Amino acid sequence: MQIAFLLFHRVTALDAIGPYEVLQRLPNCEVVFVGAQRGEVRTENGKLGLTVDATLDEVPHPEVLVVPGGMGTRPLVKDETILGWIRQVHEASTFTTSVCTGSLLLAAAGLLDGITATTHWGAKDHLEKLGATYTEERVVQHGKIITAAGVSSGIDMALSLAAQLTDPVTAQVMQLYIEYDPQPPYDSGAASKASQAVWDRVEELRVMG
Amino acid sequence: MQIAFLLFHRVTALDAIGPYEVLQRLPNCEVVFVGAQRGEVRTENGKLGLTVDATLDEVPHPEVLVVPGGMGTRPLVKDETILGWIRQVHEASTFTTSVCTGSLLLAAAGLLDGITATTHWGAKDHLEKLGATYTEERVVQHGKIITAAGVSSGIDMALSLAAQLTDPVTAQVMQLYIEYDPQPPYDSGAASKASQAVWDRVEELRVMG
Numbered sequence: 042m043q044i045a046f047l048l049f050h051r052v053t054a055l056d057a058i059g060p061y062e063v064l065q066r067l068p069n070c071e072v073v074f075v076g077a078q079r080g081e082v083r084t085e086n087g088k089l090g091l092t093v094d095a096t097l098d099e100v101p102h103p104e105v106l107v108v109p110g111g112m113g114t115r116p117l118v119k120d121e122t123i124l125g126w127i128r129q130v131h132e133a134s135t136f137t138t139s140v141c142t143g144s145l146l147l148a149a150a151g152l153l154d155g156i157t158a159t160t161h162w163g164a165k166d167h168l169e170k171l172g173a174t175y176t177e178e179r180v181v182q183h184g185k186i187i188t189a190a191g192v193s194s195g196i197d198m199a200l201s202l203a204a205q206l207t208d209p210v211t212a213q214v215m216q217l218y219i220e221y222d223p224q225p226p227y228d229s230g231a232a233s234k235a236s237q238a239v240w241d242r243v244e245e246l247r248v249m250g
Numbered sequence: 251m252q253i254a255f256l257l258f259h260r261v262t263a264l265d266a267i268g269p270y271e272v273l274q275r276l277p278n279c280e281v282v283f284v285g286a287q288r289g290e291v292r293t294e295n296g297k298l299g300l301t302v303d304a305t306l307d308e309v310p311h312p313e314v315l316v317v318p319g320g321m322g323t324r325p326l327v328k329d330e331t332i333l334g335w336i337r338q339v340h341e342a343s344t345f346t347t348s349v350c351t352g353s354l355l356l357a358a359a360g361l362l363d364g365i366t367a368t369t370h371w372g373a374k375d376h377l378e379k380l381g382a383t384y385t386e387e388r389v390v391q392h393g394k395i396i397t398a399a400g401v402s403s404g405i406d407m408a409l410s411l412a413a414q415l416t417d418p419v420t421a422q423v424m425q426l427y428i429e430y431d432p433q434p435p436y437d438s439g440a441a442s443k444a445s446q447a448v449w450d451r452v453e454e455l456r457v458m459g
Contacts, residue, residue: 055264055271055428058298062264062401065295068455072297081290081301086274088281089267092290092299141429161429179433191429192271196402201435213438213448214455219264220350220370220400222439223432224388226410229422230431239422246277246423 042069042206045103045130047143048076048093049123051085051113055192056140060107063199063215067207075100077122085112097126102133105206109195110141110161118149118171127152131186136202138187140195147188148173156183161191162232177233193230196221251278251415254312254339256352257285257302258332260294260322264401265349269316272408272424276416284309286331294321306335311342314415318404319350319370327358327380336361340395345411347396349404356397357382365392370400371441386442402439405430 044064046057057074065072076082076093083090108127117123127150131137139147144160147153148171158173158181165175179190180198189198200221204212229235235243253273255266266283274281285291285302292299317336326332336359340346348356353369356362357380367382367390374384388399389407398407409430413421438444444452 053271054267058263058267061298062262065297066455072295074298081299086281088274088303089270089283090290090301090303092301094297094299162426179429179431191427193405193428193430193432197433197435204435209436210447210451211455213436213444214451216434216436216438217371217441217444217448217452218400219402220388220439221402221432221434222388222437222443223402223430223434224406225425225430225432226406226413227418227422227425228431229425230429232426234431235422235426238419239426242419242423243426246275246420 042071042105043100043103044070044072044105044107045075045100046072046107047109048074048082048091049113049117050082051111052082052091052109053111053141053192054084054089054091056109056111056143056195057107059193059195060140060199062219063196063203066215066218067203067211070206073100097122101129103130104135106130106134106137108139108143108146110143110145114142114145118145124150134185136185136187138189138198138202140189140198141191144168144173144188145171147186152186157181158188159190160188251280251314252309252312253279253281253314253316254284254309255281255316256318257283257291257300258322258326259291260320261291261300261318262320262350262401263293263298263300265318265320265352265404266316268402268404269349269408271428272405272412275424275427276412276420279415282309306331310338312339313344315339315343315346317348317352317355319348319352319354323351323354327354333359343394345394345396347398347407347411349398349407350400353377353382353397354380356395361395366390367397368399369397
Protein backbone atom coordinates (compact mmCIF):
# COMPACT_ATOMS: atom_id res chain seq x y z
CA MET A 42 0.00 0.00 0.00
CA GLN A 43 1.63 3.21 -1.17
CA ILE A 44 0.69 6.49 0.56
CA ALA A 45 1.81 9.60 -1.32
CA PHE A 46 2.14 13.07 0.20
CA LEU A 47 2.24 15.91 -2.33
CA LEU A 48 4.80 18.63 -1.59
CA PHE A 49 5.25 22.02 -3.27
CA HIS A 50 6.79 25.39 -2.51
CA ARG A 51 5.04 27.28 0.28
CA VAL A 52 3.36 24.18 1.73
CA THR A 53 2.11 24.28 5.34
CA ALA A 54 4.32 21.70 7.02
CA LEU A 55 1.90 20.40 9.65
CA ASP A 56 -0.79 19.72 7.01
CA ALA A 57 1.46 16.97 5.66
CA ILE A 58 3.42 15.97 8.77
CA GLY A 59 0.35 15.35 10.98
CA PRO A 60 -1.07 12.64 8.68
CA TYR A 61 2.43 11.38 7.88
CA GLU A 62 3.13 10.73 11.55
CA VAL A 63 -0.15 8.80 11.93
CA LEU A 64 0.10 6.79 8.72
CA GLN A 65 3.84 6.06 8.43
CA ARG A 66 3.79 3.21 10.96
CA LEU A 67 0.77 1.36 9.53
CA PRO A 68 1.68 -2.22 8.68
CA ASN A 69 2.23 -2.93 5.00
CA CYS A 70 2.25 0.75 4.10
CA GLU A 71 4.98 2.74 2.39
CA VAL A 72 4.96 6.52 2.55
CA VAL A 73 6.55 8.73 -0.11
CA PHE A 74 6.87 12.50 -0.54
CA VAL A 75 6.13 13.47 -4.13
CA GLY A 76 6.44 16.69 -6.08
CA ALA A 77 6.96 18.29 -9.47
CA GLN A 78 10.74 17.99 -9.02
CA ARG A 79 12.99 16.09 -6.67
CA GLY A 80 14.79 18.15 -4.08
CA GLU A 81 13.95 20.69 -1.43
CA VAL A 82 10.77 22.74 -1.16
CA ARG A 83 10.39 25.46 1.49
CA THR A 84 7.38 26.05 3.73
CA GLU A 85 5.30 29.18 3.34
CA ASN A 86 7.52 31.39 5.48
CA GLY A 87 10.63 29.92 3.89
CA LYS A 88 11.93 28.82 7.28
CA LEU A 89 11.85 25.05 6.81
CA GLY A 90 12.96 22.80 3.99
CA LEU A 91 11.31 19.46 3.21
CA THR A 92 12.57 16.97 0.66
CA VAL A 93 10.66 15.75 -2.38
CA ASP A 94 11.97 12.22 -2.92
CA ALA A 95 10.02 11.25 -6.04
CA THR A 96 8.57 13.00 -9.06
CA LEU A 97 4.93 12.74 -10.08
CA ASP A 98 5.87 10.40 -12.94
CA GLU A 99 7.59 8.07 -10.50
CA VAL A 100 4.44 7.70 -8.38
CA PRO A 101 1.65 7.30 -10.92
CA HIS A 102 -0.82 5.26 -8.87
CA PRO A 103 -0.48 5.50 -5.08
CA GLU A 104 -3.34 3.82 -3.25
CA VAL A 105 -3.66 6.83 -0.93
CA LEU A 106 -3.05 10.47 -1.78
CA VAL A 107 -2.71 13.22 0.85
CA VAL A 108 -2.72 16.77 -0.51
CA PRO A 109 -1.67 19.35 2.10
CA GLY A 110 -2.39 23.07 1.91
CA GLY A 111 -0.51 26.29 2.27
CA MET A 112 -0.15 29.54 0.37
CA GLY A 113 1.57 27.51 -2.33
CA THR A 114 -1.78 26.02 -3.37
CA ARG A 115 -2.92 29.35 -4.84
CA PRO A 116 -0.84 29.22 -8.07
CA LEU A 117 -1.30 25.45 -8.31
CA VAL A 118 -5.07 25.69 -8.86
CA LYS A 119 -4.13 26.60 -12.45
CA ASP A 120 -1.22 24.16 -12.79
CA GLU A 121 -2.36 21.49 -15.23
CA THR A 122 0.60 19.23 -14.49
CA ILE A 123 -0.36 18.98 -10.82
CA LEU A 124 -4.12 18.85 -11.48
CA GLY A 125 -3.71 16.22 -14.19
CA TRP A 126 -1.65 14.06 -11.85
CA ILE A 127 -4.27 14.40 -9.10
CA ARG A 128 -7.00 13.30 -11.55
CA GLN A 129 -4.90 10.36 -12.72
CA VAL A 130 -4.17 9.25 -9.17
CA HIS A 131 -7.80 9.63 -8.14
CA GLU A 132 -9.03 7.38 -10.97
CA ALA A 133 -7.34 4.36 -9.37
CA SER A 134 -6.89 5.43 -5.74
CA THR A 135 -8.35 3.78 -2.69
CA PHE A 136 -8.53 7.17 -0.90
CA THR A 137 -7.95 10.71 -2.16
CA THR A 138 -7.57 13.14 0.72
CA SER A 139 -6.71 16.73 1.51
CA VAL A 140 -5.84 18.83 4.55
CA CYS A 141 -6.47 22.58 4.86
CA THR A 142 -6.28 24.37 1.48
CA GLY A 143 -5.21 21.14 -0.18
CA SER A 144 -8.92 20.84 -0.94
CA LEU A 145 -8.55 23.79 -3.34
CA LEU A 146 -6.43 21.51 -5.51
CA LEU A 147 -8.94 18.65 -5.33
CA ALA A 148 -11.67 21.14 -6.26
CA ALA A 149 -9.64 22.65 -9.10
CA ALA A 150 -9.08 19.13 -10.42
CA GLY A 151 -12.87 18.70 -10.53
CA LEU A 152 -13.08 16.11 -7.78
CA LEU A 153 -15.35 18.09 -5.46
CA ASP A 154 -17.97 19.28 -7.96
CA GLY A 155 -21.36 19.39 -6.28
CA ILE A 156 -20.31 17.76 -3.01
CA THR A 157 -19.67 19.16 0.45
CA ALA A 158 -16.09 19.58 1.53
CA THR A 159 -13.99 21.46 4.03
CA THR A 160 -10.84 23.57 4.09
CA HIS A 161 -9.15 26.18 6.27
CA TRP A 162 -11.74 28.70 7.51
CA GLY A 163 -9.83 31.46 5.72
CA ALA A 164 -10.31 29.78 2.32
CA LYS A 165 -13.98 28.77 2.32
CA ASP A 166 -15.00 31.33 -0.31
CA HIS A 167 -12.16 30.24 -2.56
CA LEU A 168 -13.23 26.61 -2.19
CA GLU A 169 -16.80 27.44 -3.18
CA LYS A 170 -15.63 29.38 -6.24
CA LEU A 171 -13.93 26.17 -7.35
CA GLY A 172 -17.20 24.21 -7.32
CA ALA A 173 -17.44 22.61 -3.87
CA THR A 174 -19.93 23.37 -1.12
CA TYR A 175 -18.08 24.37 2.05
CA THR A 176 -19.21 22.85 5.33
CA GLU A 177 -17.74 23.77 8.71
CA GLU A 178 -16.91 20.22 9.75
CA ARG A 179 -13.51 18.97 10.76
CA VAL A 180 -13.44 15.92 8.49
CA VAL A 181 -15.80 15.36 5.55
CA GLN A 182 -15.92 12.04 3.71
CA HIS A 183 -17.79 11.14 0.52
CA GLY A 184 -16.83 7.63 -0.52
CA LYS A 185 -13.12 7.62 -1.13
CA ILE A 186 -12.72 11.40 -0.97
CA ILE A 187 -11.87 12.88 2.44
CA THR A 188 -11.26 16.56 3.07
CA ALA A 189 -10.07 17.94 6.41
CA ALA A 190 -10.26 21.48 7.80
CA GLY A 191 -7.27 23.64 8.67
CA VAL A 192 -3.77 22.40 9.43
CA SER A 193 -4.02 20.26 12.61
CA SER A 194 -7.26 18.58 11.47
CA GLY A 195 -5.17 16.29 9.29
CA ILE A 196 -4.29 14.29 12.41
CA ASP A 197 -7.97 13.51 13.08
CA MET A 198 -8.52 12.75 9.40
CA ALA A 199 -5.57 10.39 9.31
CA LEU A 200 -6.78 8.43 12.34
CA SER A 201 -10.12 7.85 10.63
CA LEU A 202 -8.30 6.92 7.44
CA ALA A 203 -5.96 4.58 9.32
CA ALA A 204 -8.96 2.68 10.69
CA GLN A 205 -10.39 2.31 7.19
CA LEU A 206 -7.05 1.16 5.77
CA THR A 207 -6.51 -1.35 8.58
CA ASP A 208 -8.89 -1.62 11.56
CA PRO A 209 -9.90 0.52 14.56
CA VAL A 210 -7.52 -1.19 17.00
CA THR A 211 -4.55 -0.51 14.74
CA ALA A 212 -5.67 3.11 14.36
CA GLN A 213 -5.76 3.40 18.14
CA VAL A 214 -2.21 2.06 18.31
CA MET A 215 -1.15 4.89 16.01
CA GLN A 216 -2.97 7.36 18.28
CA LEU A 217 -1.18 5.92 21.30
CA TYR A 218 2.15 6.01 19.57
CA ILE A 219 1.87 9.73 18.82
CA GLU A 220 0.32 10.21 22.27
CA TYR A 221 -2.60 12.12 20.76
CA ASP A 222 -4.56 12.91 23.90
CA PRO A 223 -5.13 16.60 23.13
CA GLN A 224 -5.24 19.05 26.02
CA PRO A 225 -5.19 22.48 24.39
CA PRO A 226 -4.88 25.23 27.00
CA TYR A 227 -7.52 27.29 25.16
CA ASP A 228 -10.71 26.56 23.22
CA SER A 229 -10.11 28.80 20.24
CA GLY A 230 -9.44 26.28 17.51
CA ALA A 231 -12.48 26.84 15.30
CA ALA A 232 -13.90 29.93 13.61
CA SER A 233 -17.14 29.49 15.54
CA LYS A 234 -15.30 29.35 18.87
CA ALA A 235 -12.93 32.29 18.60
CA SER A 236 -13.76 35.40 20.64
CA GLN A 237 -14.01 38.92 19.23
CA ALA A 238 -10.70 39.75 20.90
CA VAL A 239 -9.09 36.89 18.96
CA TRP A 240 -10.58 38.05 15.64
CA ASP A 241 -9.41 41.60 16.33
CA ARG A 242 -5.91 40.29 16.92
CA VAL A 243 -6.10 38.22 13.72
CA GLU A 244 -6.70 41.45 11.85
CA GLU A 245 -3.85 43.17 13.65
CA LEU A 246 -1.45 40.37 12.91
CA ARG A 247 -2.71 39.83 9.35
CA VAL A 248 -2.11 36.12 9.73
CA MET A 249 -5.12 35.17 7.62
CA GLY A 250 -4.10 33.14 4.60
CA MET B 251 13.25 36.64 19.58
CA GLN B 252 14.99 33.62 18.06
CA ILE B 253 13.34 30.19 18.41
CA ALA B 254 15.66 27.30 17.54
CA PHE B 255 14.52 23.76 16.68
CA LEU B 256 17.21 21.11 16.98
CA LEU B 257 17.28 18.55 14.17
CA PHE B 258 19.25 15.32 13.93
CA HIS B 259 19.14 12.03 12.06
CA ARG B 260 16.17 9.85 13.00
CA VAL B 261 14.15 12.73 14.46
CA THR B 262 10.37 12.30 14.84
CA ALA B 263 9.04 14.95 12.47
CA LEU B 264 5.83 15.89 14.28
CA ASP B 265 7.74 16.53 17.55
CA ALA B 266 9.35 19.52 15.84
CA ILE B 267 6.69 20.48 13.28
CA GLY B 268 3.82 20.73 15.77
CA PRO B 269 5.51 23.44 17.85
CA TYR B 270 7.00 25.02 14.71
CA GLU B 271 3.55 25.52 13.23
CA VAL B 272 2.29 27.16 16.44
CA LEU B 273 5.32 29.37 17.05
CA GLN B 274 6.39 30.40 13.55
CA ARG B 275 3.71 33.07 13.17
CA LEU B 276 4.26 34.78 16.53
CA PRO B 277 5.02 38.46 16.06
CA ASN B 278 8.69 39.44 16.41
CA CYS B 279 9.84 35.82 16.40
CA GLU B 280 12.25 34.15 14.03
CA VAL B 281 12.39 30.36 13.78
CA VAL B 282 15.49 28.45 12.72
CA PHE B 283 16.26 24.75 12.30
CA VAL B 284 19.66 23.93 13.77
CA GLY B 285 21.86 20.87 13.73
CA ALA B 286 25.38 19.53 13.93
CA GLN B 287 25.80 20.06 10.18
CA ARG B 288 23.89 21.99 7.56
CA GLY B 289 21.92 19.93 5.06
CA GLU B 290 19.36 17.18 5.13
CA VAL B 291 18.52 14.89 8.02
CA ARG B 292 16.07 12.00 7.64
CA THR B 293 13.28 11.03 10.01
CA GLU B 294 13.41 7.79 11.92
CA ASN B 295 12.00 5.63 9.15
CA GLY B 296 14.13 7.44 6.58
CA LYS B 297 11.05 8.40 4.59
CA LEU B 298 11.21 12.18 5.00
CA GLY B 299 14.03 14.68 4.69
CA LEU B 300 14.16 17.92 6.69
CA THR B 301 16.75 20.64 6.20
CA VAL B 302 19.17 21.91 8.83
CA ASP B 303 19.73 25.56 7.90
CA ALA B 304 22.23 26.55 10.58
CA THR B 305 24.96 24.88 12.58
CA LEU B 306 25.13 24.92 16.37
CA ASP B 307 27.93 27.50 16.26
CA GLU B 308 25.78 29.80 14.17
CA VAL B 309 22.97 29.80 16.76
CA PRO B 310 24.80 30.15 20.09
CA HIS B 311 22.07 31.88 22.13
CA PRO B 312 18.50 31.44 20.90
CA GLU B 313 15.92 32.79 23.35
CA VAL B 314 13.83 29.62 22.95
CA LEU B 315 15.06 26.08 22.33
CA VAL B 316 12.80 23.23 21.22
CA VAL B 317 14.39 19.77 21.35
CA PRO B 318 12.29 17.12 19.55
CA GLY B 319 12.59 13.39 20.07
CA GLY B 320 12.90 10.29 17.96
CA MET B 321 15.09 7.21 17.87
CA GLY B 322 17.94 9.53 16.95
CA THR B 323 18.08 10.80 20.53
CA ARG B 324 19.49 7.51 21.78
CA PRO B 325 23.10 7.96 20.51
CA LEU B 326 22.93 11.70 21.25
CA VAL B 327 22.63 11.22 25.03
CA LYS B 328 26.39 10.58 24.87
CA ASP B 329 27.21 13.26 22.28
CA GLU B 330 29.12 15.98 24.13
CA THR B 331 28.90 18.41 21.21
CA ILE B 332 25.10 18.37 21.31
CA LEU B 333 24.89 18.25 25.12
CA GLY B 334 27.40 21.07 25.51
CA TRP B 335 25.43 23.22 23.09
CA ILE B 336 22.20 22.53 24.99
CA ARG B 337 23.87 23.56 28.26
CA GLN B 338 25.27 26.71 26.68
CA VAL B 339 21.89 27.67 25.20
CA HIS B 340 20.12 26.95 28.46
CA GLU B 341 22.41 29.26 30.44
CA ALA B 342 21.00 32.30 28.63
CA SER B 343 17.67 31.06 27.27
CA THR B 344 14.22 32.40 28.08
CA PHE B 345 12.73 28.92 27.64
CA THR B 346 14.35 25.51 27.15
CA THR B 347 11.81 22.94 25.97
CA SER B 348 11.51 19.38 24.74
CA VAL B 349 8.93 17.17 23.08
CA CYS B 350 8.77 13.38 23.38
CA THR B 351 12.22 11.81 23.87
CA GLY B 352 13.82 15.22 23.40
CA SER B 353 13.70 15.28 27.21
CA LEU B 354 16.33 12.51 27.23
CA LEU B 355 18.76 15.08 25.82
CA LEU B 356 17.79 17.71 28.39
CA ALA B 357 18.27 15.10 31.10
CA ALA B 358 21.59 13.91 29.69
CA ALA B 359 22.74 17.54 29.67
CA GLY B 360 21.96 17.68 33.40
CA LEU B 361 19.04 20.08 33.13
CA LEU B 362 16.43 17.79 34.67
CA ASP B 363 18.35 16.55 37.71
CA GLY B 364 15.95 16.09 40.59
CA ILE B 365 12.88 17.60 38.92
CA THR B 366 9.77 16.06 37.43
CA ALA B 367 9.58 15.85 33.66
CA THR B 368 7.77 13.97 30.95
CA THR B 369 8.59 12.11 27.75
CA HIS B 370 7.06 9.51 25.43
CA TRP B 371 5.46 6.74 27.51
CA GLY B 372 7.84 4.24 25.91
CA ALA B 373 10.90 6.08 27.27
CA LYS B 374 9.97 6.80 30.86
CA ASP B 375 12.49 4.34 32.34
CA HIS B 376 15.24 5.77 30.17
CA LEU B 377 14.36 9.31 31.34
CA GLU B 378 14.58 8.26 34.98
CA LYS B 379 17.96 6.58 34.43
CA LEU B 380 19.19 9.97 33.24
CA GLY B 381 18.25 11.66 36.51
CA ALA B 382 14.75 13.05 36.06
CA THR B 383 11.56 11.94 37.79
CA TYR B 384 8.97 10.90 35.19
CA THR B 385 5.42 12.13 35.63
CA GLU B 386 2.55 11.11 33.36
CA GLU B 387 1.47 14.65 32.53
CA ARG B 388 1.17 16.10 29.05
CA VAL B 389 3.15 19.27 29.70
CA VAL B 390 5.43 19.82 32.71
CA GLN B 391 6.93 23.22 33.47
CA HIS B 392 9.54 24.18 36.06
CA GLY B 393 10.51 27.81 35.59
CA LYS B 394 11.93 28.13 32.11
CA ILE B 395 12.15 24.38 31.46
CA ILE B 396 9.15 22.79 29.77
CA THR B 397 8.96 19.11 28.79
CA ALA B 398 6.09 17.64 26.78
CA ALA B 399 4.96 14.03 26.46
CA GLY B 400 4.93 12.03 23.21
CA VAL B 401 4.92 13.51 19.71
CA SER B 402 1.61 15.42 19.35
CA SER B 403 1.86 16.91 22.86
CA GLY B 404 4.27 19.47 21.47
CA ILE B 405 1.28 21.35 20.02
CA ASP B 406 -0.26 21.81 23.47
CA MET B 407 3.14 22.74 24.92
CA ALA B 408 3.72 25.32 22.21
CA LEU B 409 0.35 27.00 22.79
CA SER B 410 1.21 27.42 26.46
CA LEU B 411 4.66 28.68 25.49
CA ALA B 412 3.18 31.09 22.93
CA ALA B 413 1.03 32.66 25.63
CA GLN B 414 4.07 33.13 27.86
CA LEU B 415 6.12 34.61 25.01
CA THR B 416 3.31 36.99 23.99
CA ASP B 417 -0.14 36.90 25.63
CA PRO B 418 -3.11 34.51 25.79
CA VAL B 419 -5.06 36.25 23.00
CA THR B 420 -2.15 35.93 20.60
CA ALA B 421 -1.76 32.28 21.56
CA GLN B 422 -5.43 31.74 20.76
CA VAL B 423 -4.89 33.33 17.34
CA MET B 424 -2.21 30.73 16.69
CA GLN B 425 -4.64 28.00 17.80
CA LEU B 426 -7.27 29.40 15.44
CA TYR B 427 -4.82 29.66 12.58
CA ILE B 428 -3.88 25.98 12.83
CA GLU B 429 -7.54 25.17 13.50
CA TYR B 430 -6.60 23.15 16.55
CA ASP B 431 -10.03 22.03 17.71
CA PRO B 432 -9.14 18.37 18.21
CA GLN B 433 -11.77 15.73 17.50
CA PRO B 434 -9.92 12.43 17.63
CA PRO B 435 -12.18 9.55 16.56
CA TYR B 436 -10.84 7.41 19.43
CA ASP B 437 -9.73 8.01 23.00
CA SER B 438 -6.54 6.01 22.98
CA GLY B 439 -3.92 8.73 23.10
CA ALA B 440 -2.43 8.07 26.53
CA ALA B 441 -0.87 5.00 28.11
CA SER B 442 -3.51 5.07 30.86
CA LYS B 443 -6.35 5.15 28.30
CA ALA B 444 -5.32 2.41 25.86
CA SER B 445 -7.24 -0.86 26.03
CA GLN B 446 -5.67 -4.29 26.39
CA ALA B 447 -6.47 -4.96 22.73
CA VAL B 448 -4.44 -1.90 21.81
CA TRP B 449 -1.47 -2.96 23.95
CA ASP B 450 -1.62 -6.44 22.45
CA ARG B 451 -1.50 -4.91 18.98
CA VAL B 452 1.41 -2.67 20.04
CA GLU B 453 3.33 -5.83 20.86
CA GLU B 454 2.36 -7.44 17.57
CA LEU B 455 3.44 -4.44 15.57
CA ARG B 456 6.56 -3.79 17.66
CA VAL B 457 6.05 -0.08 17.19
CA MET B 458 7.32 0.75 20.66
CA GLY B 459 10.31 3.09 20.51
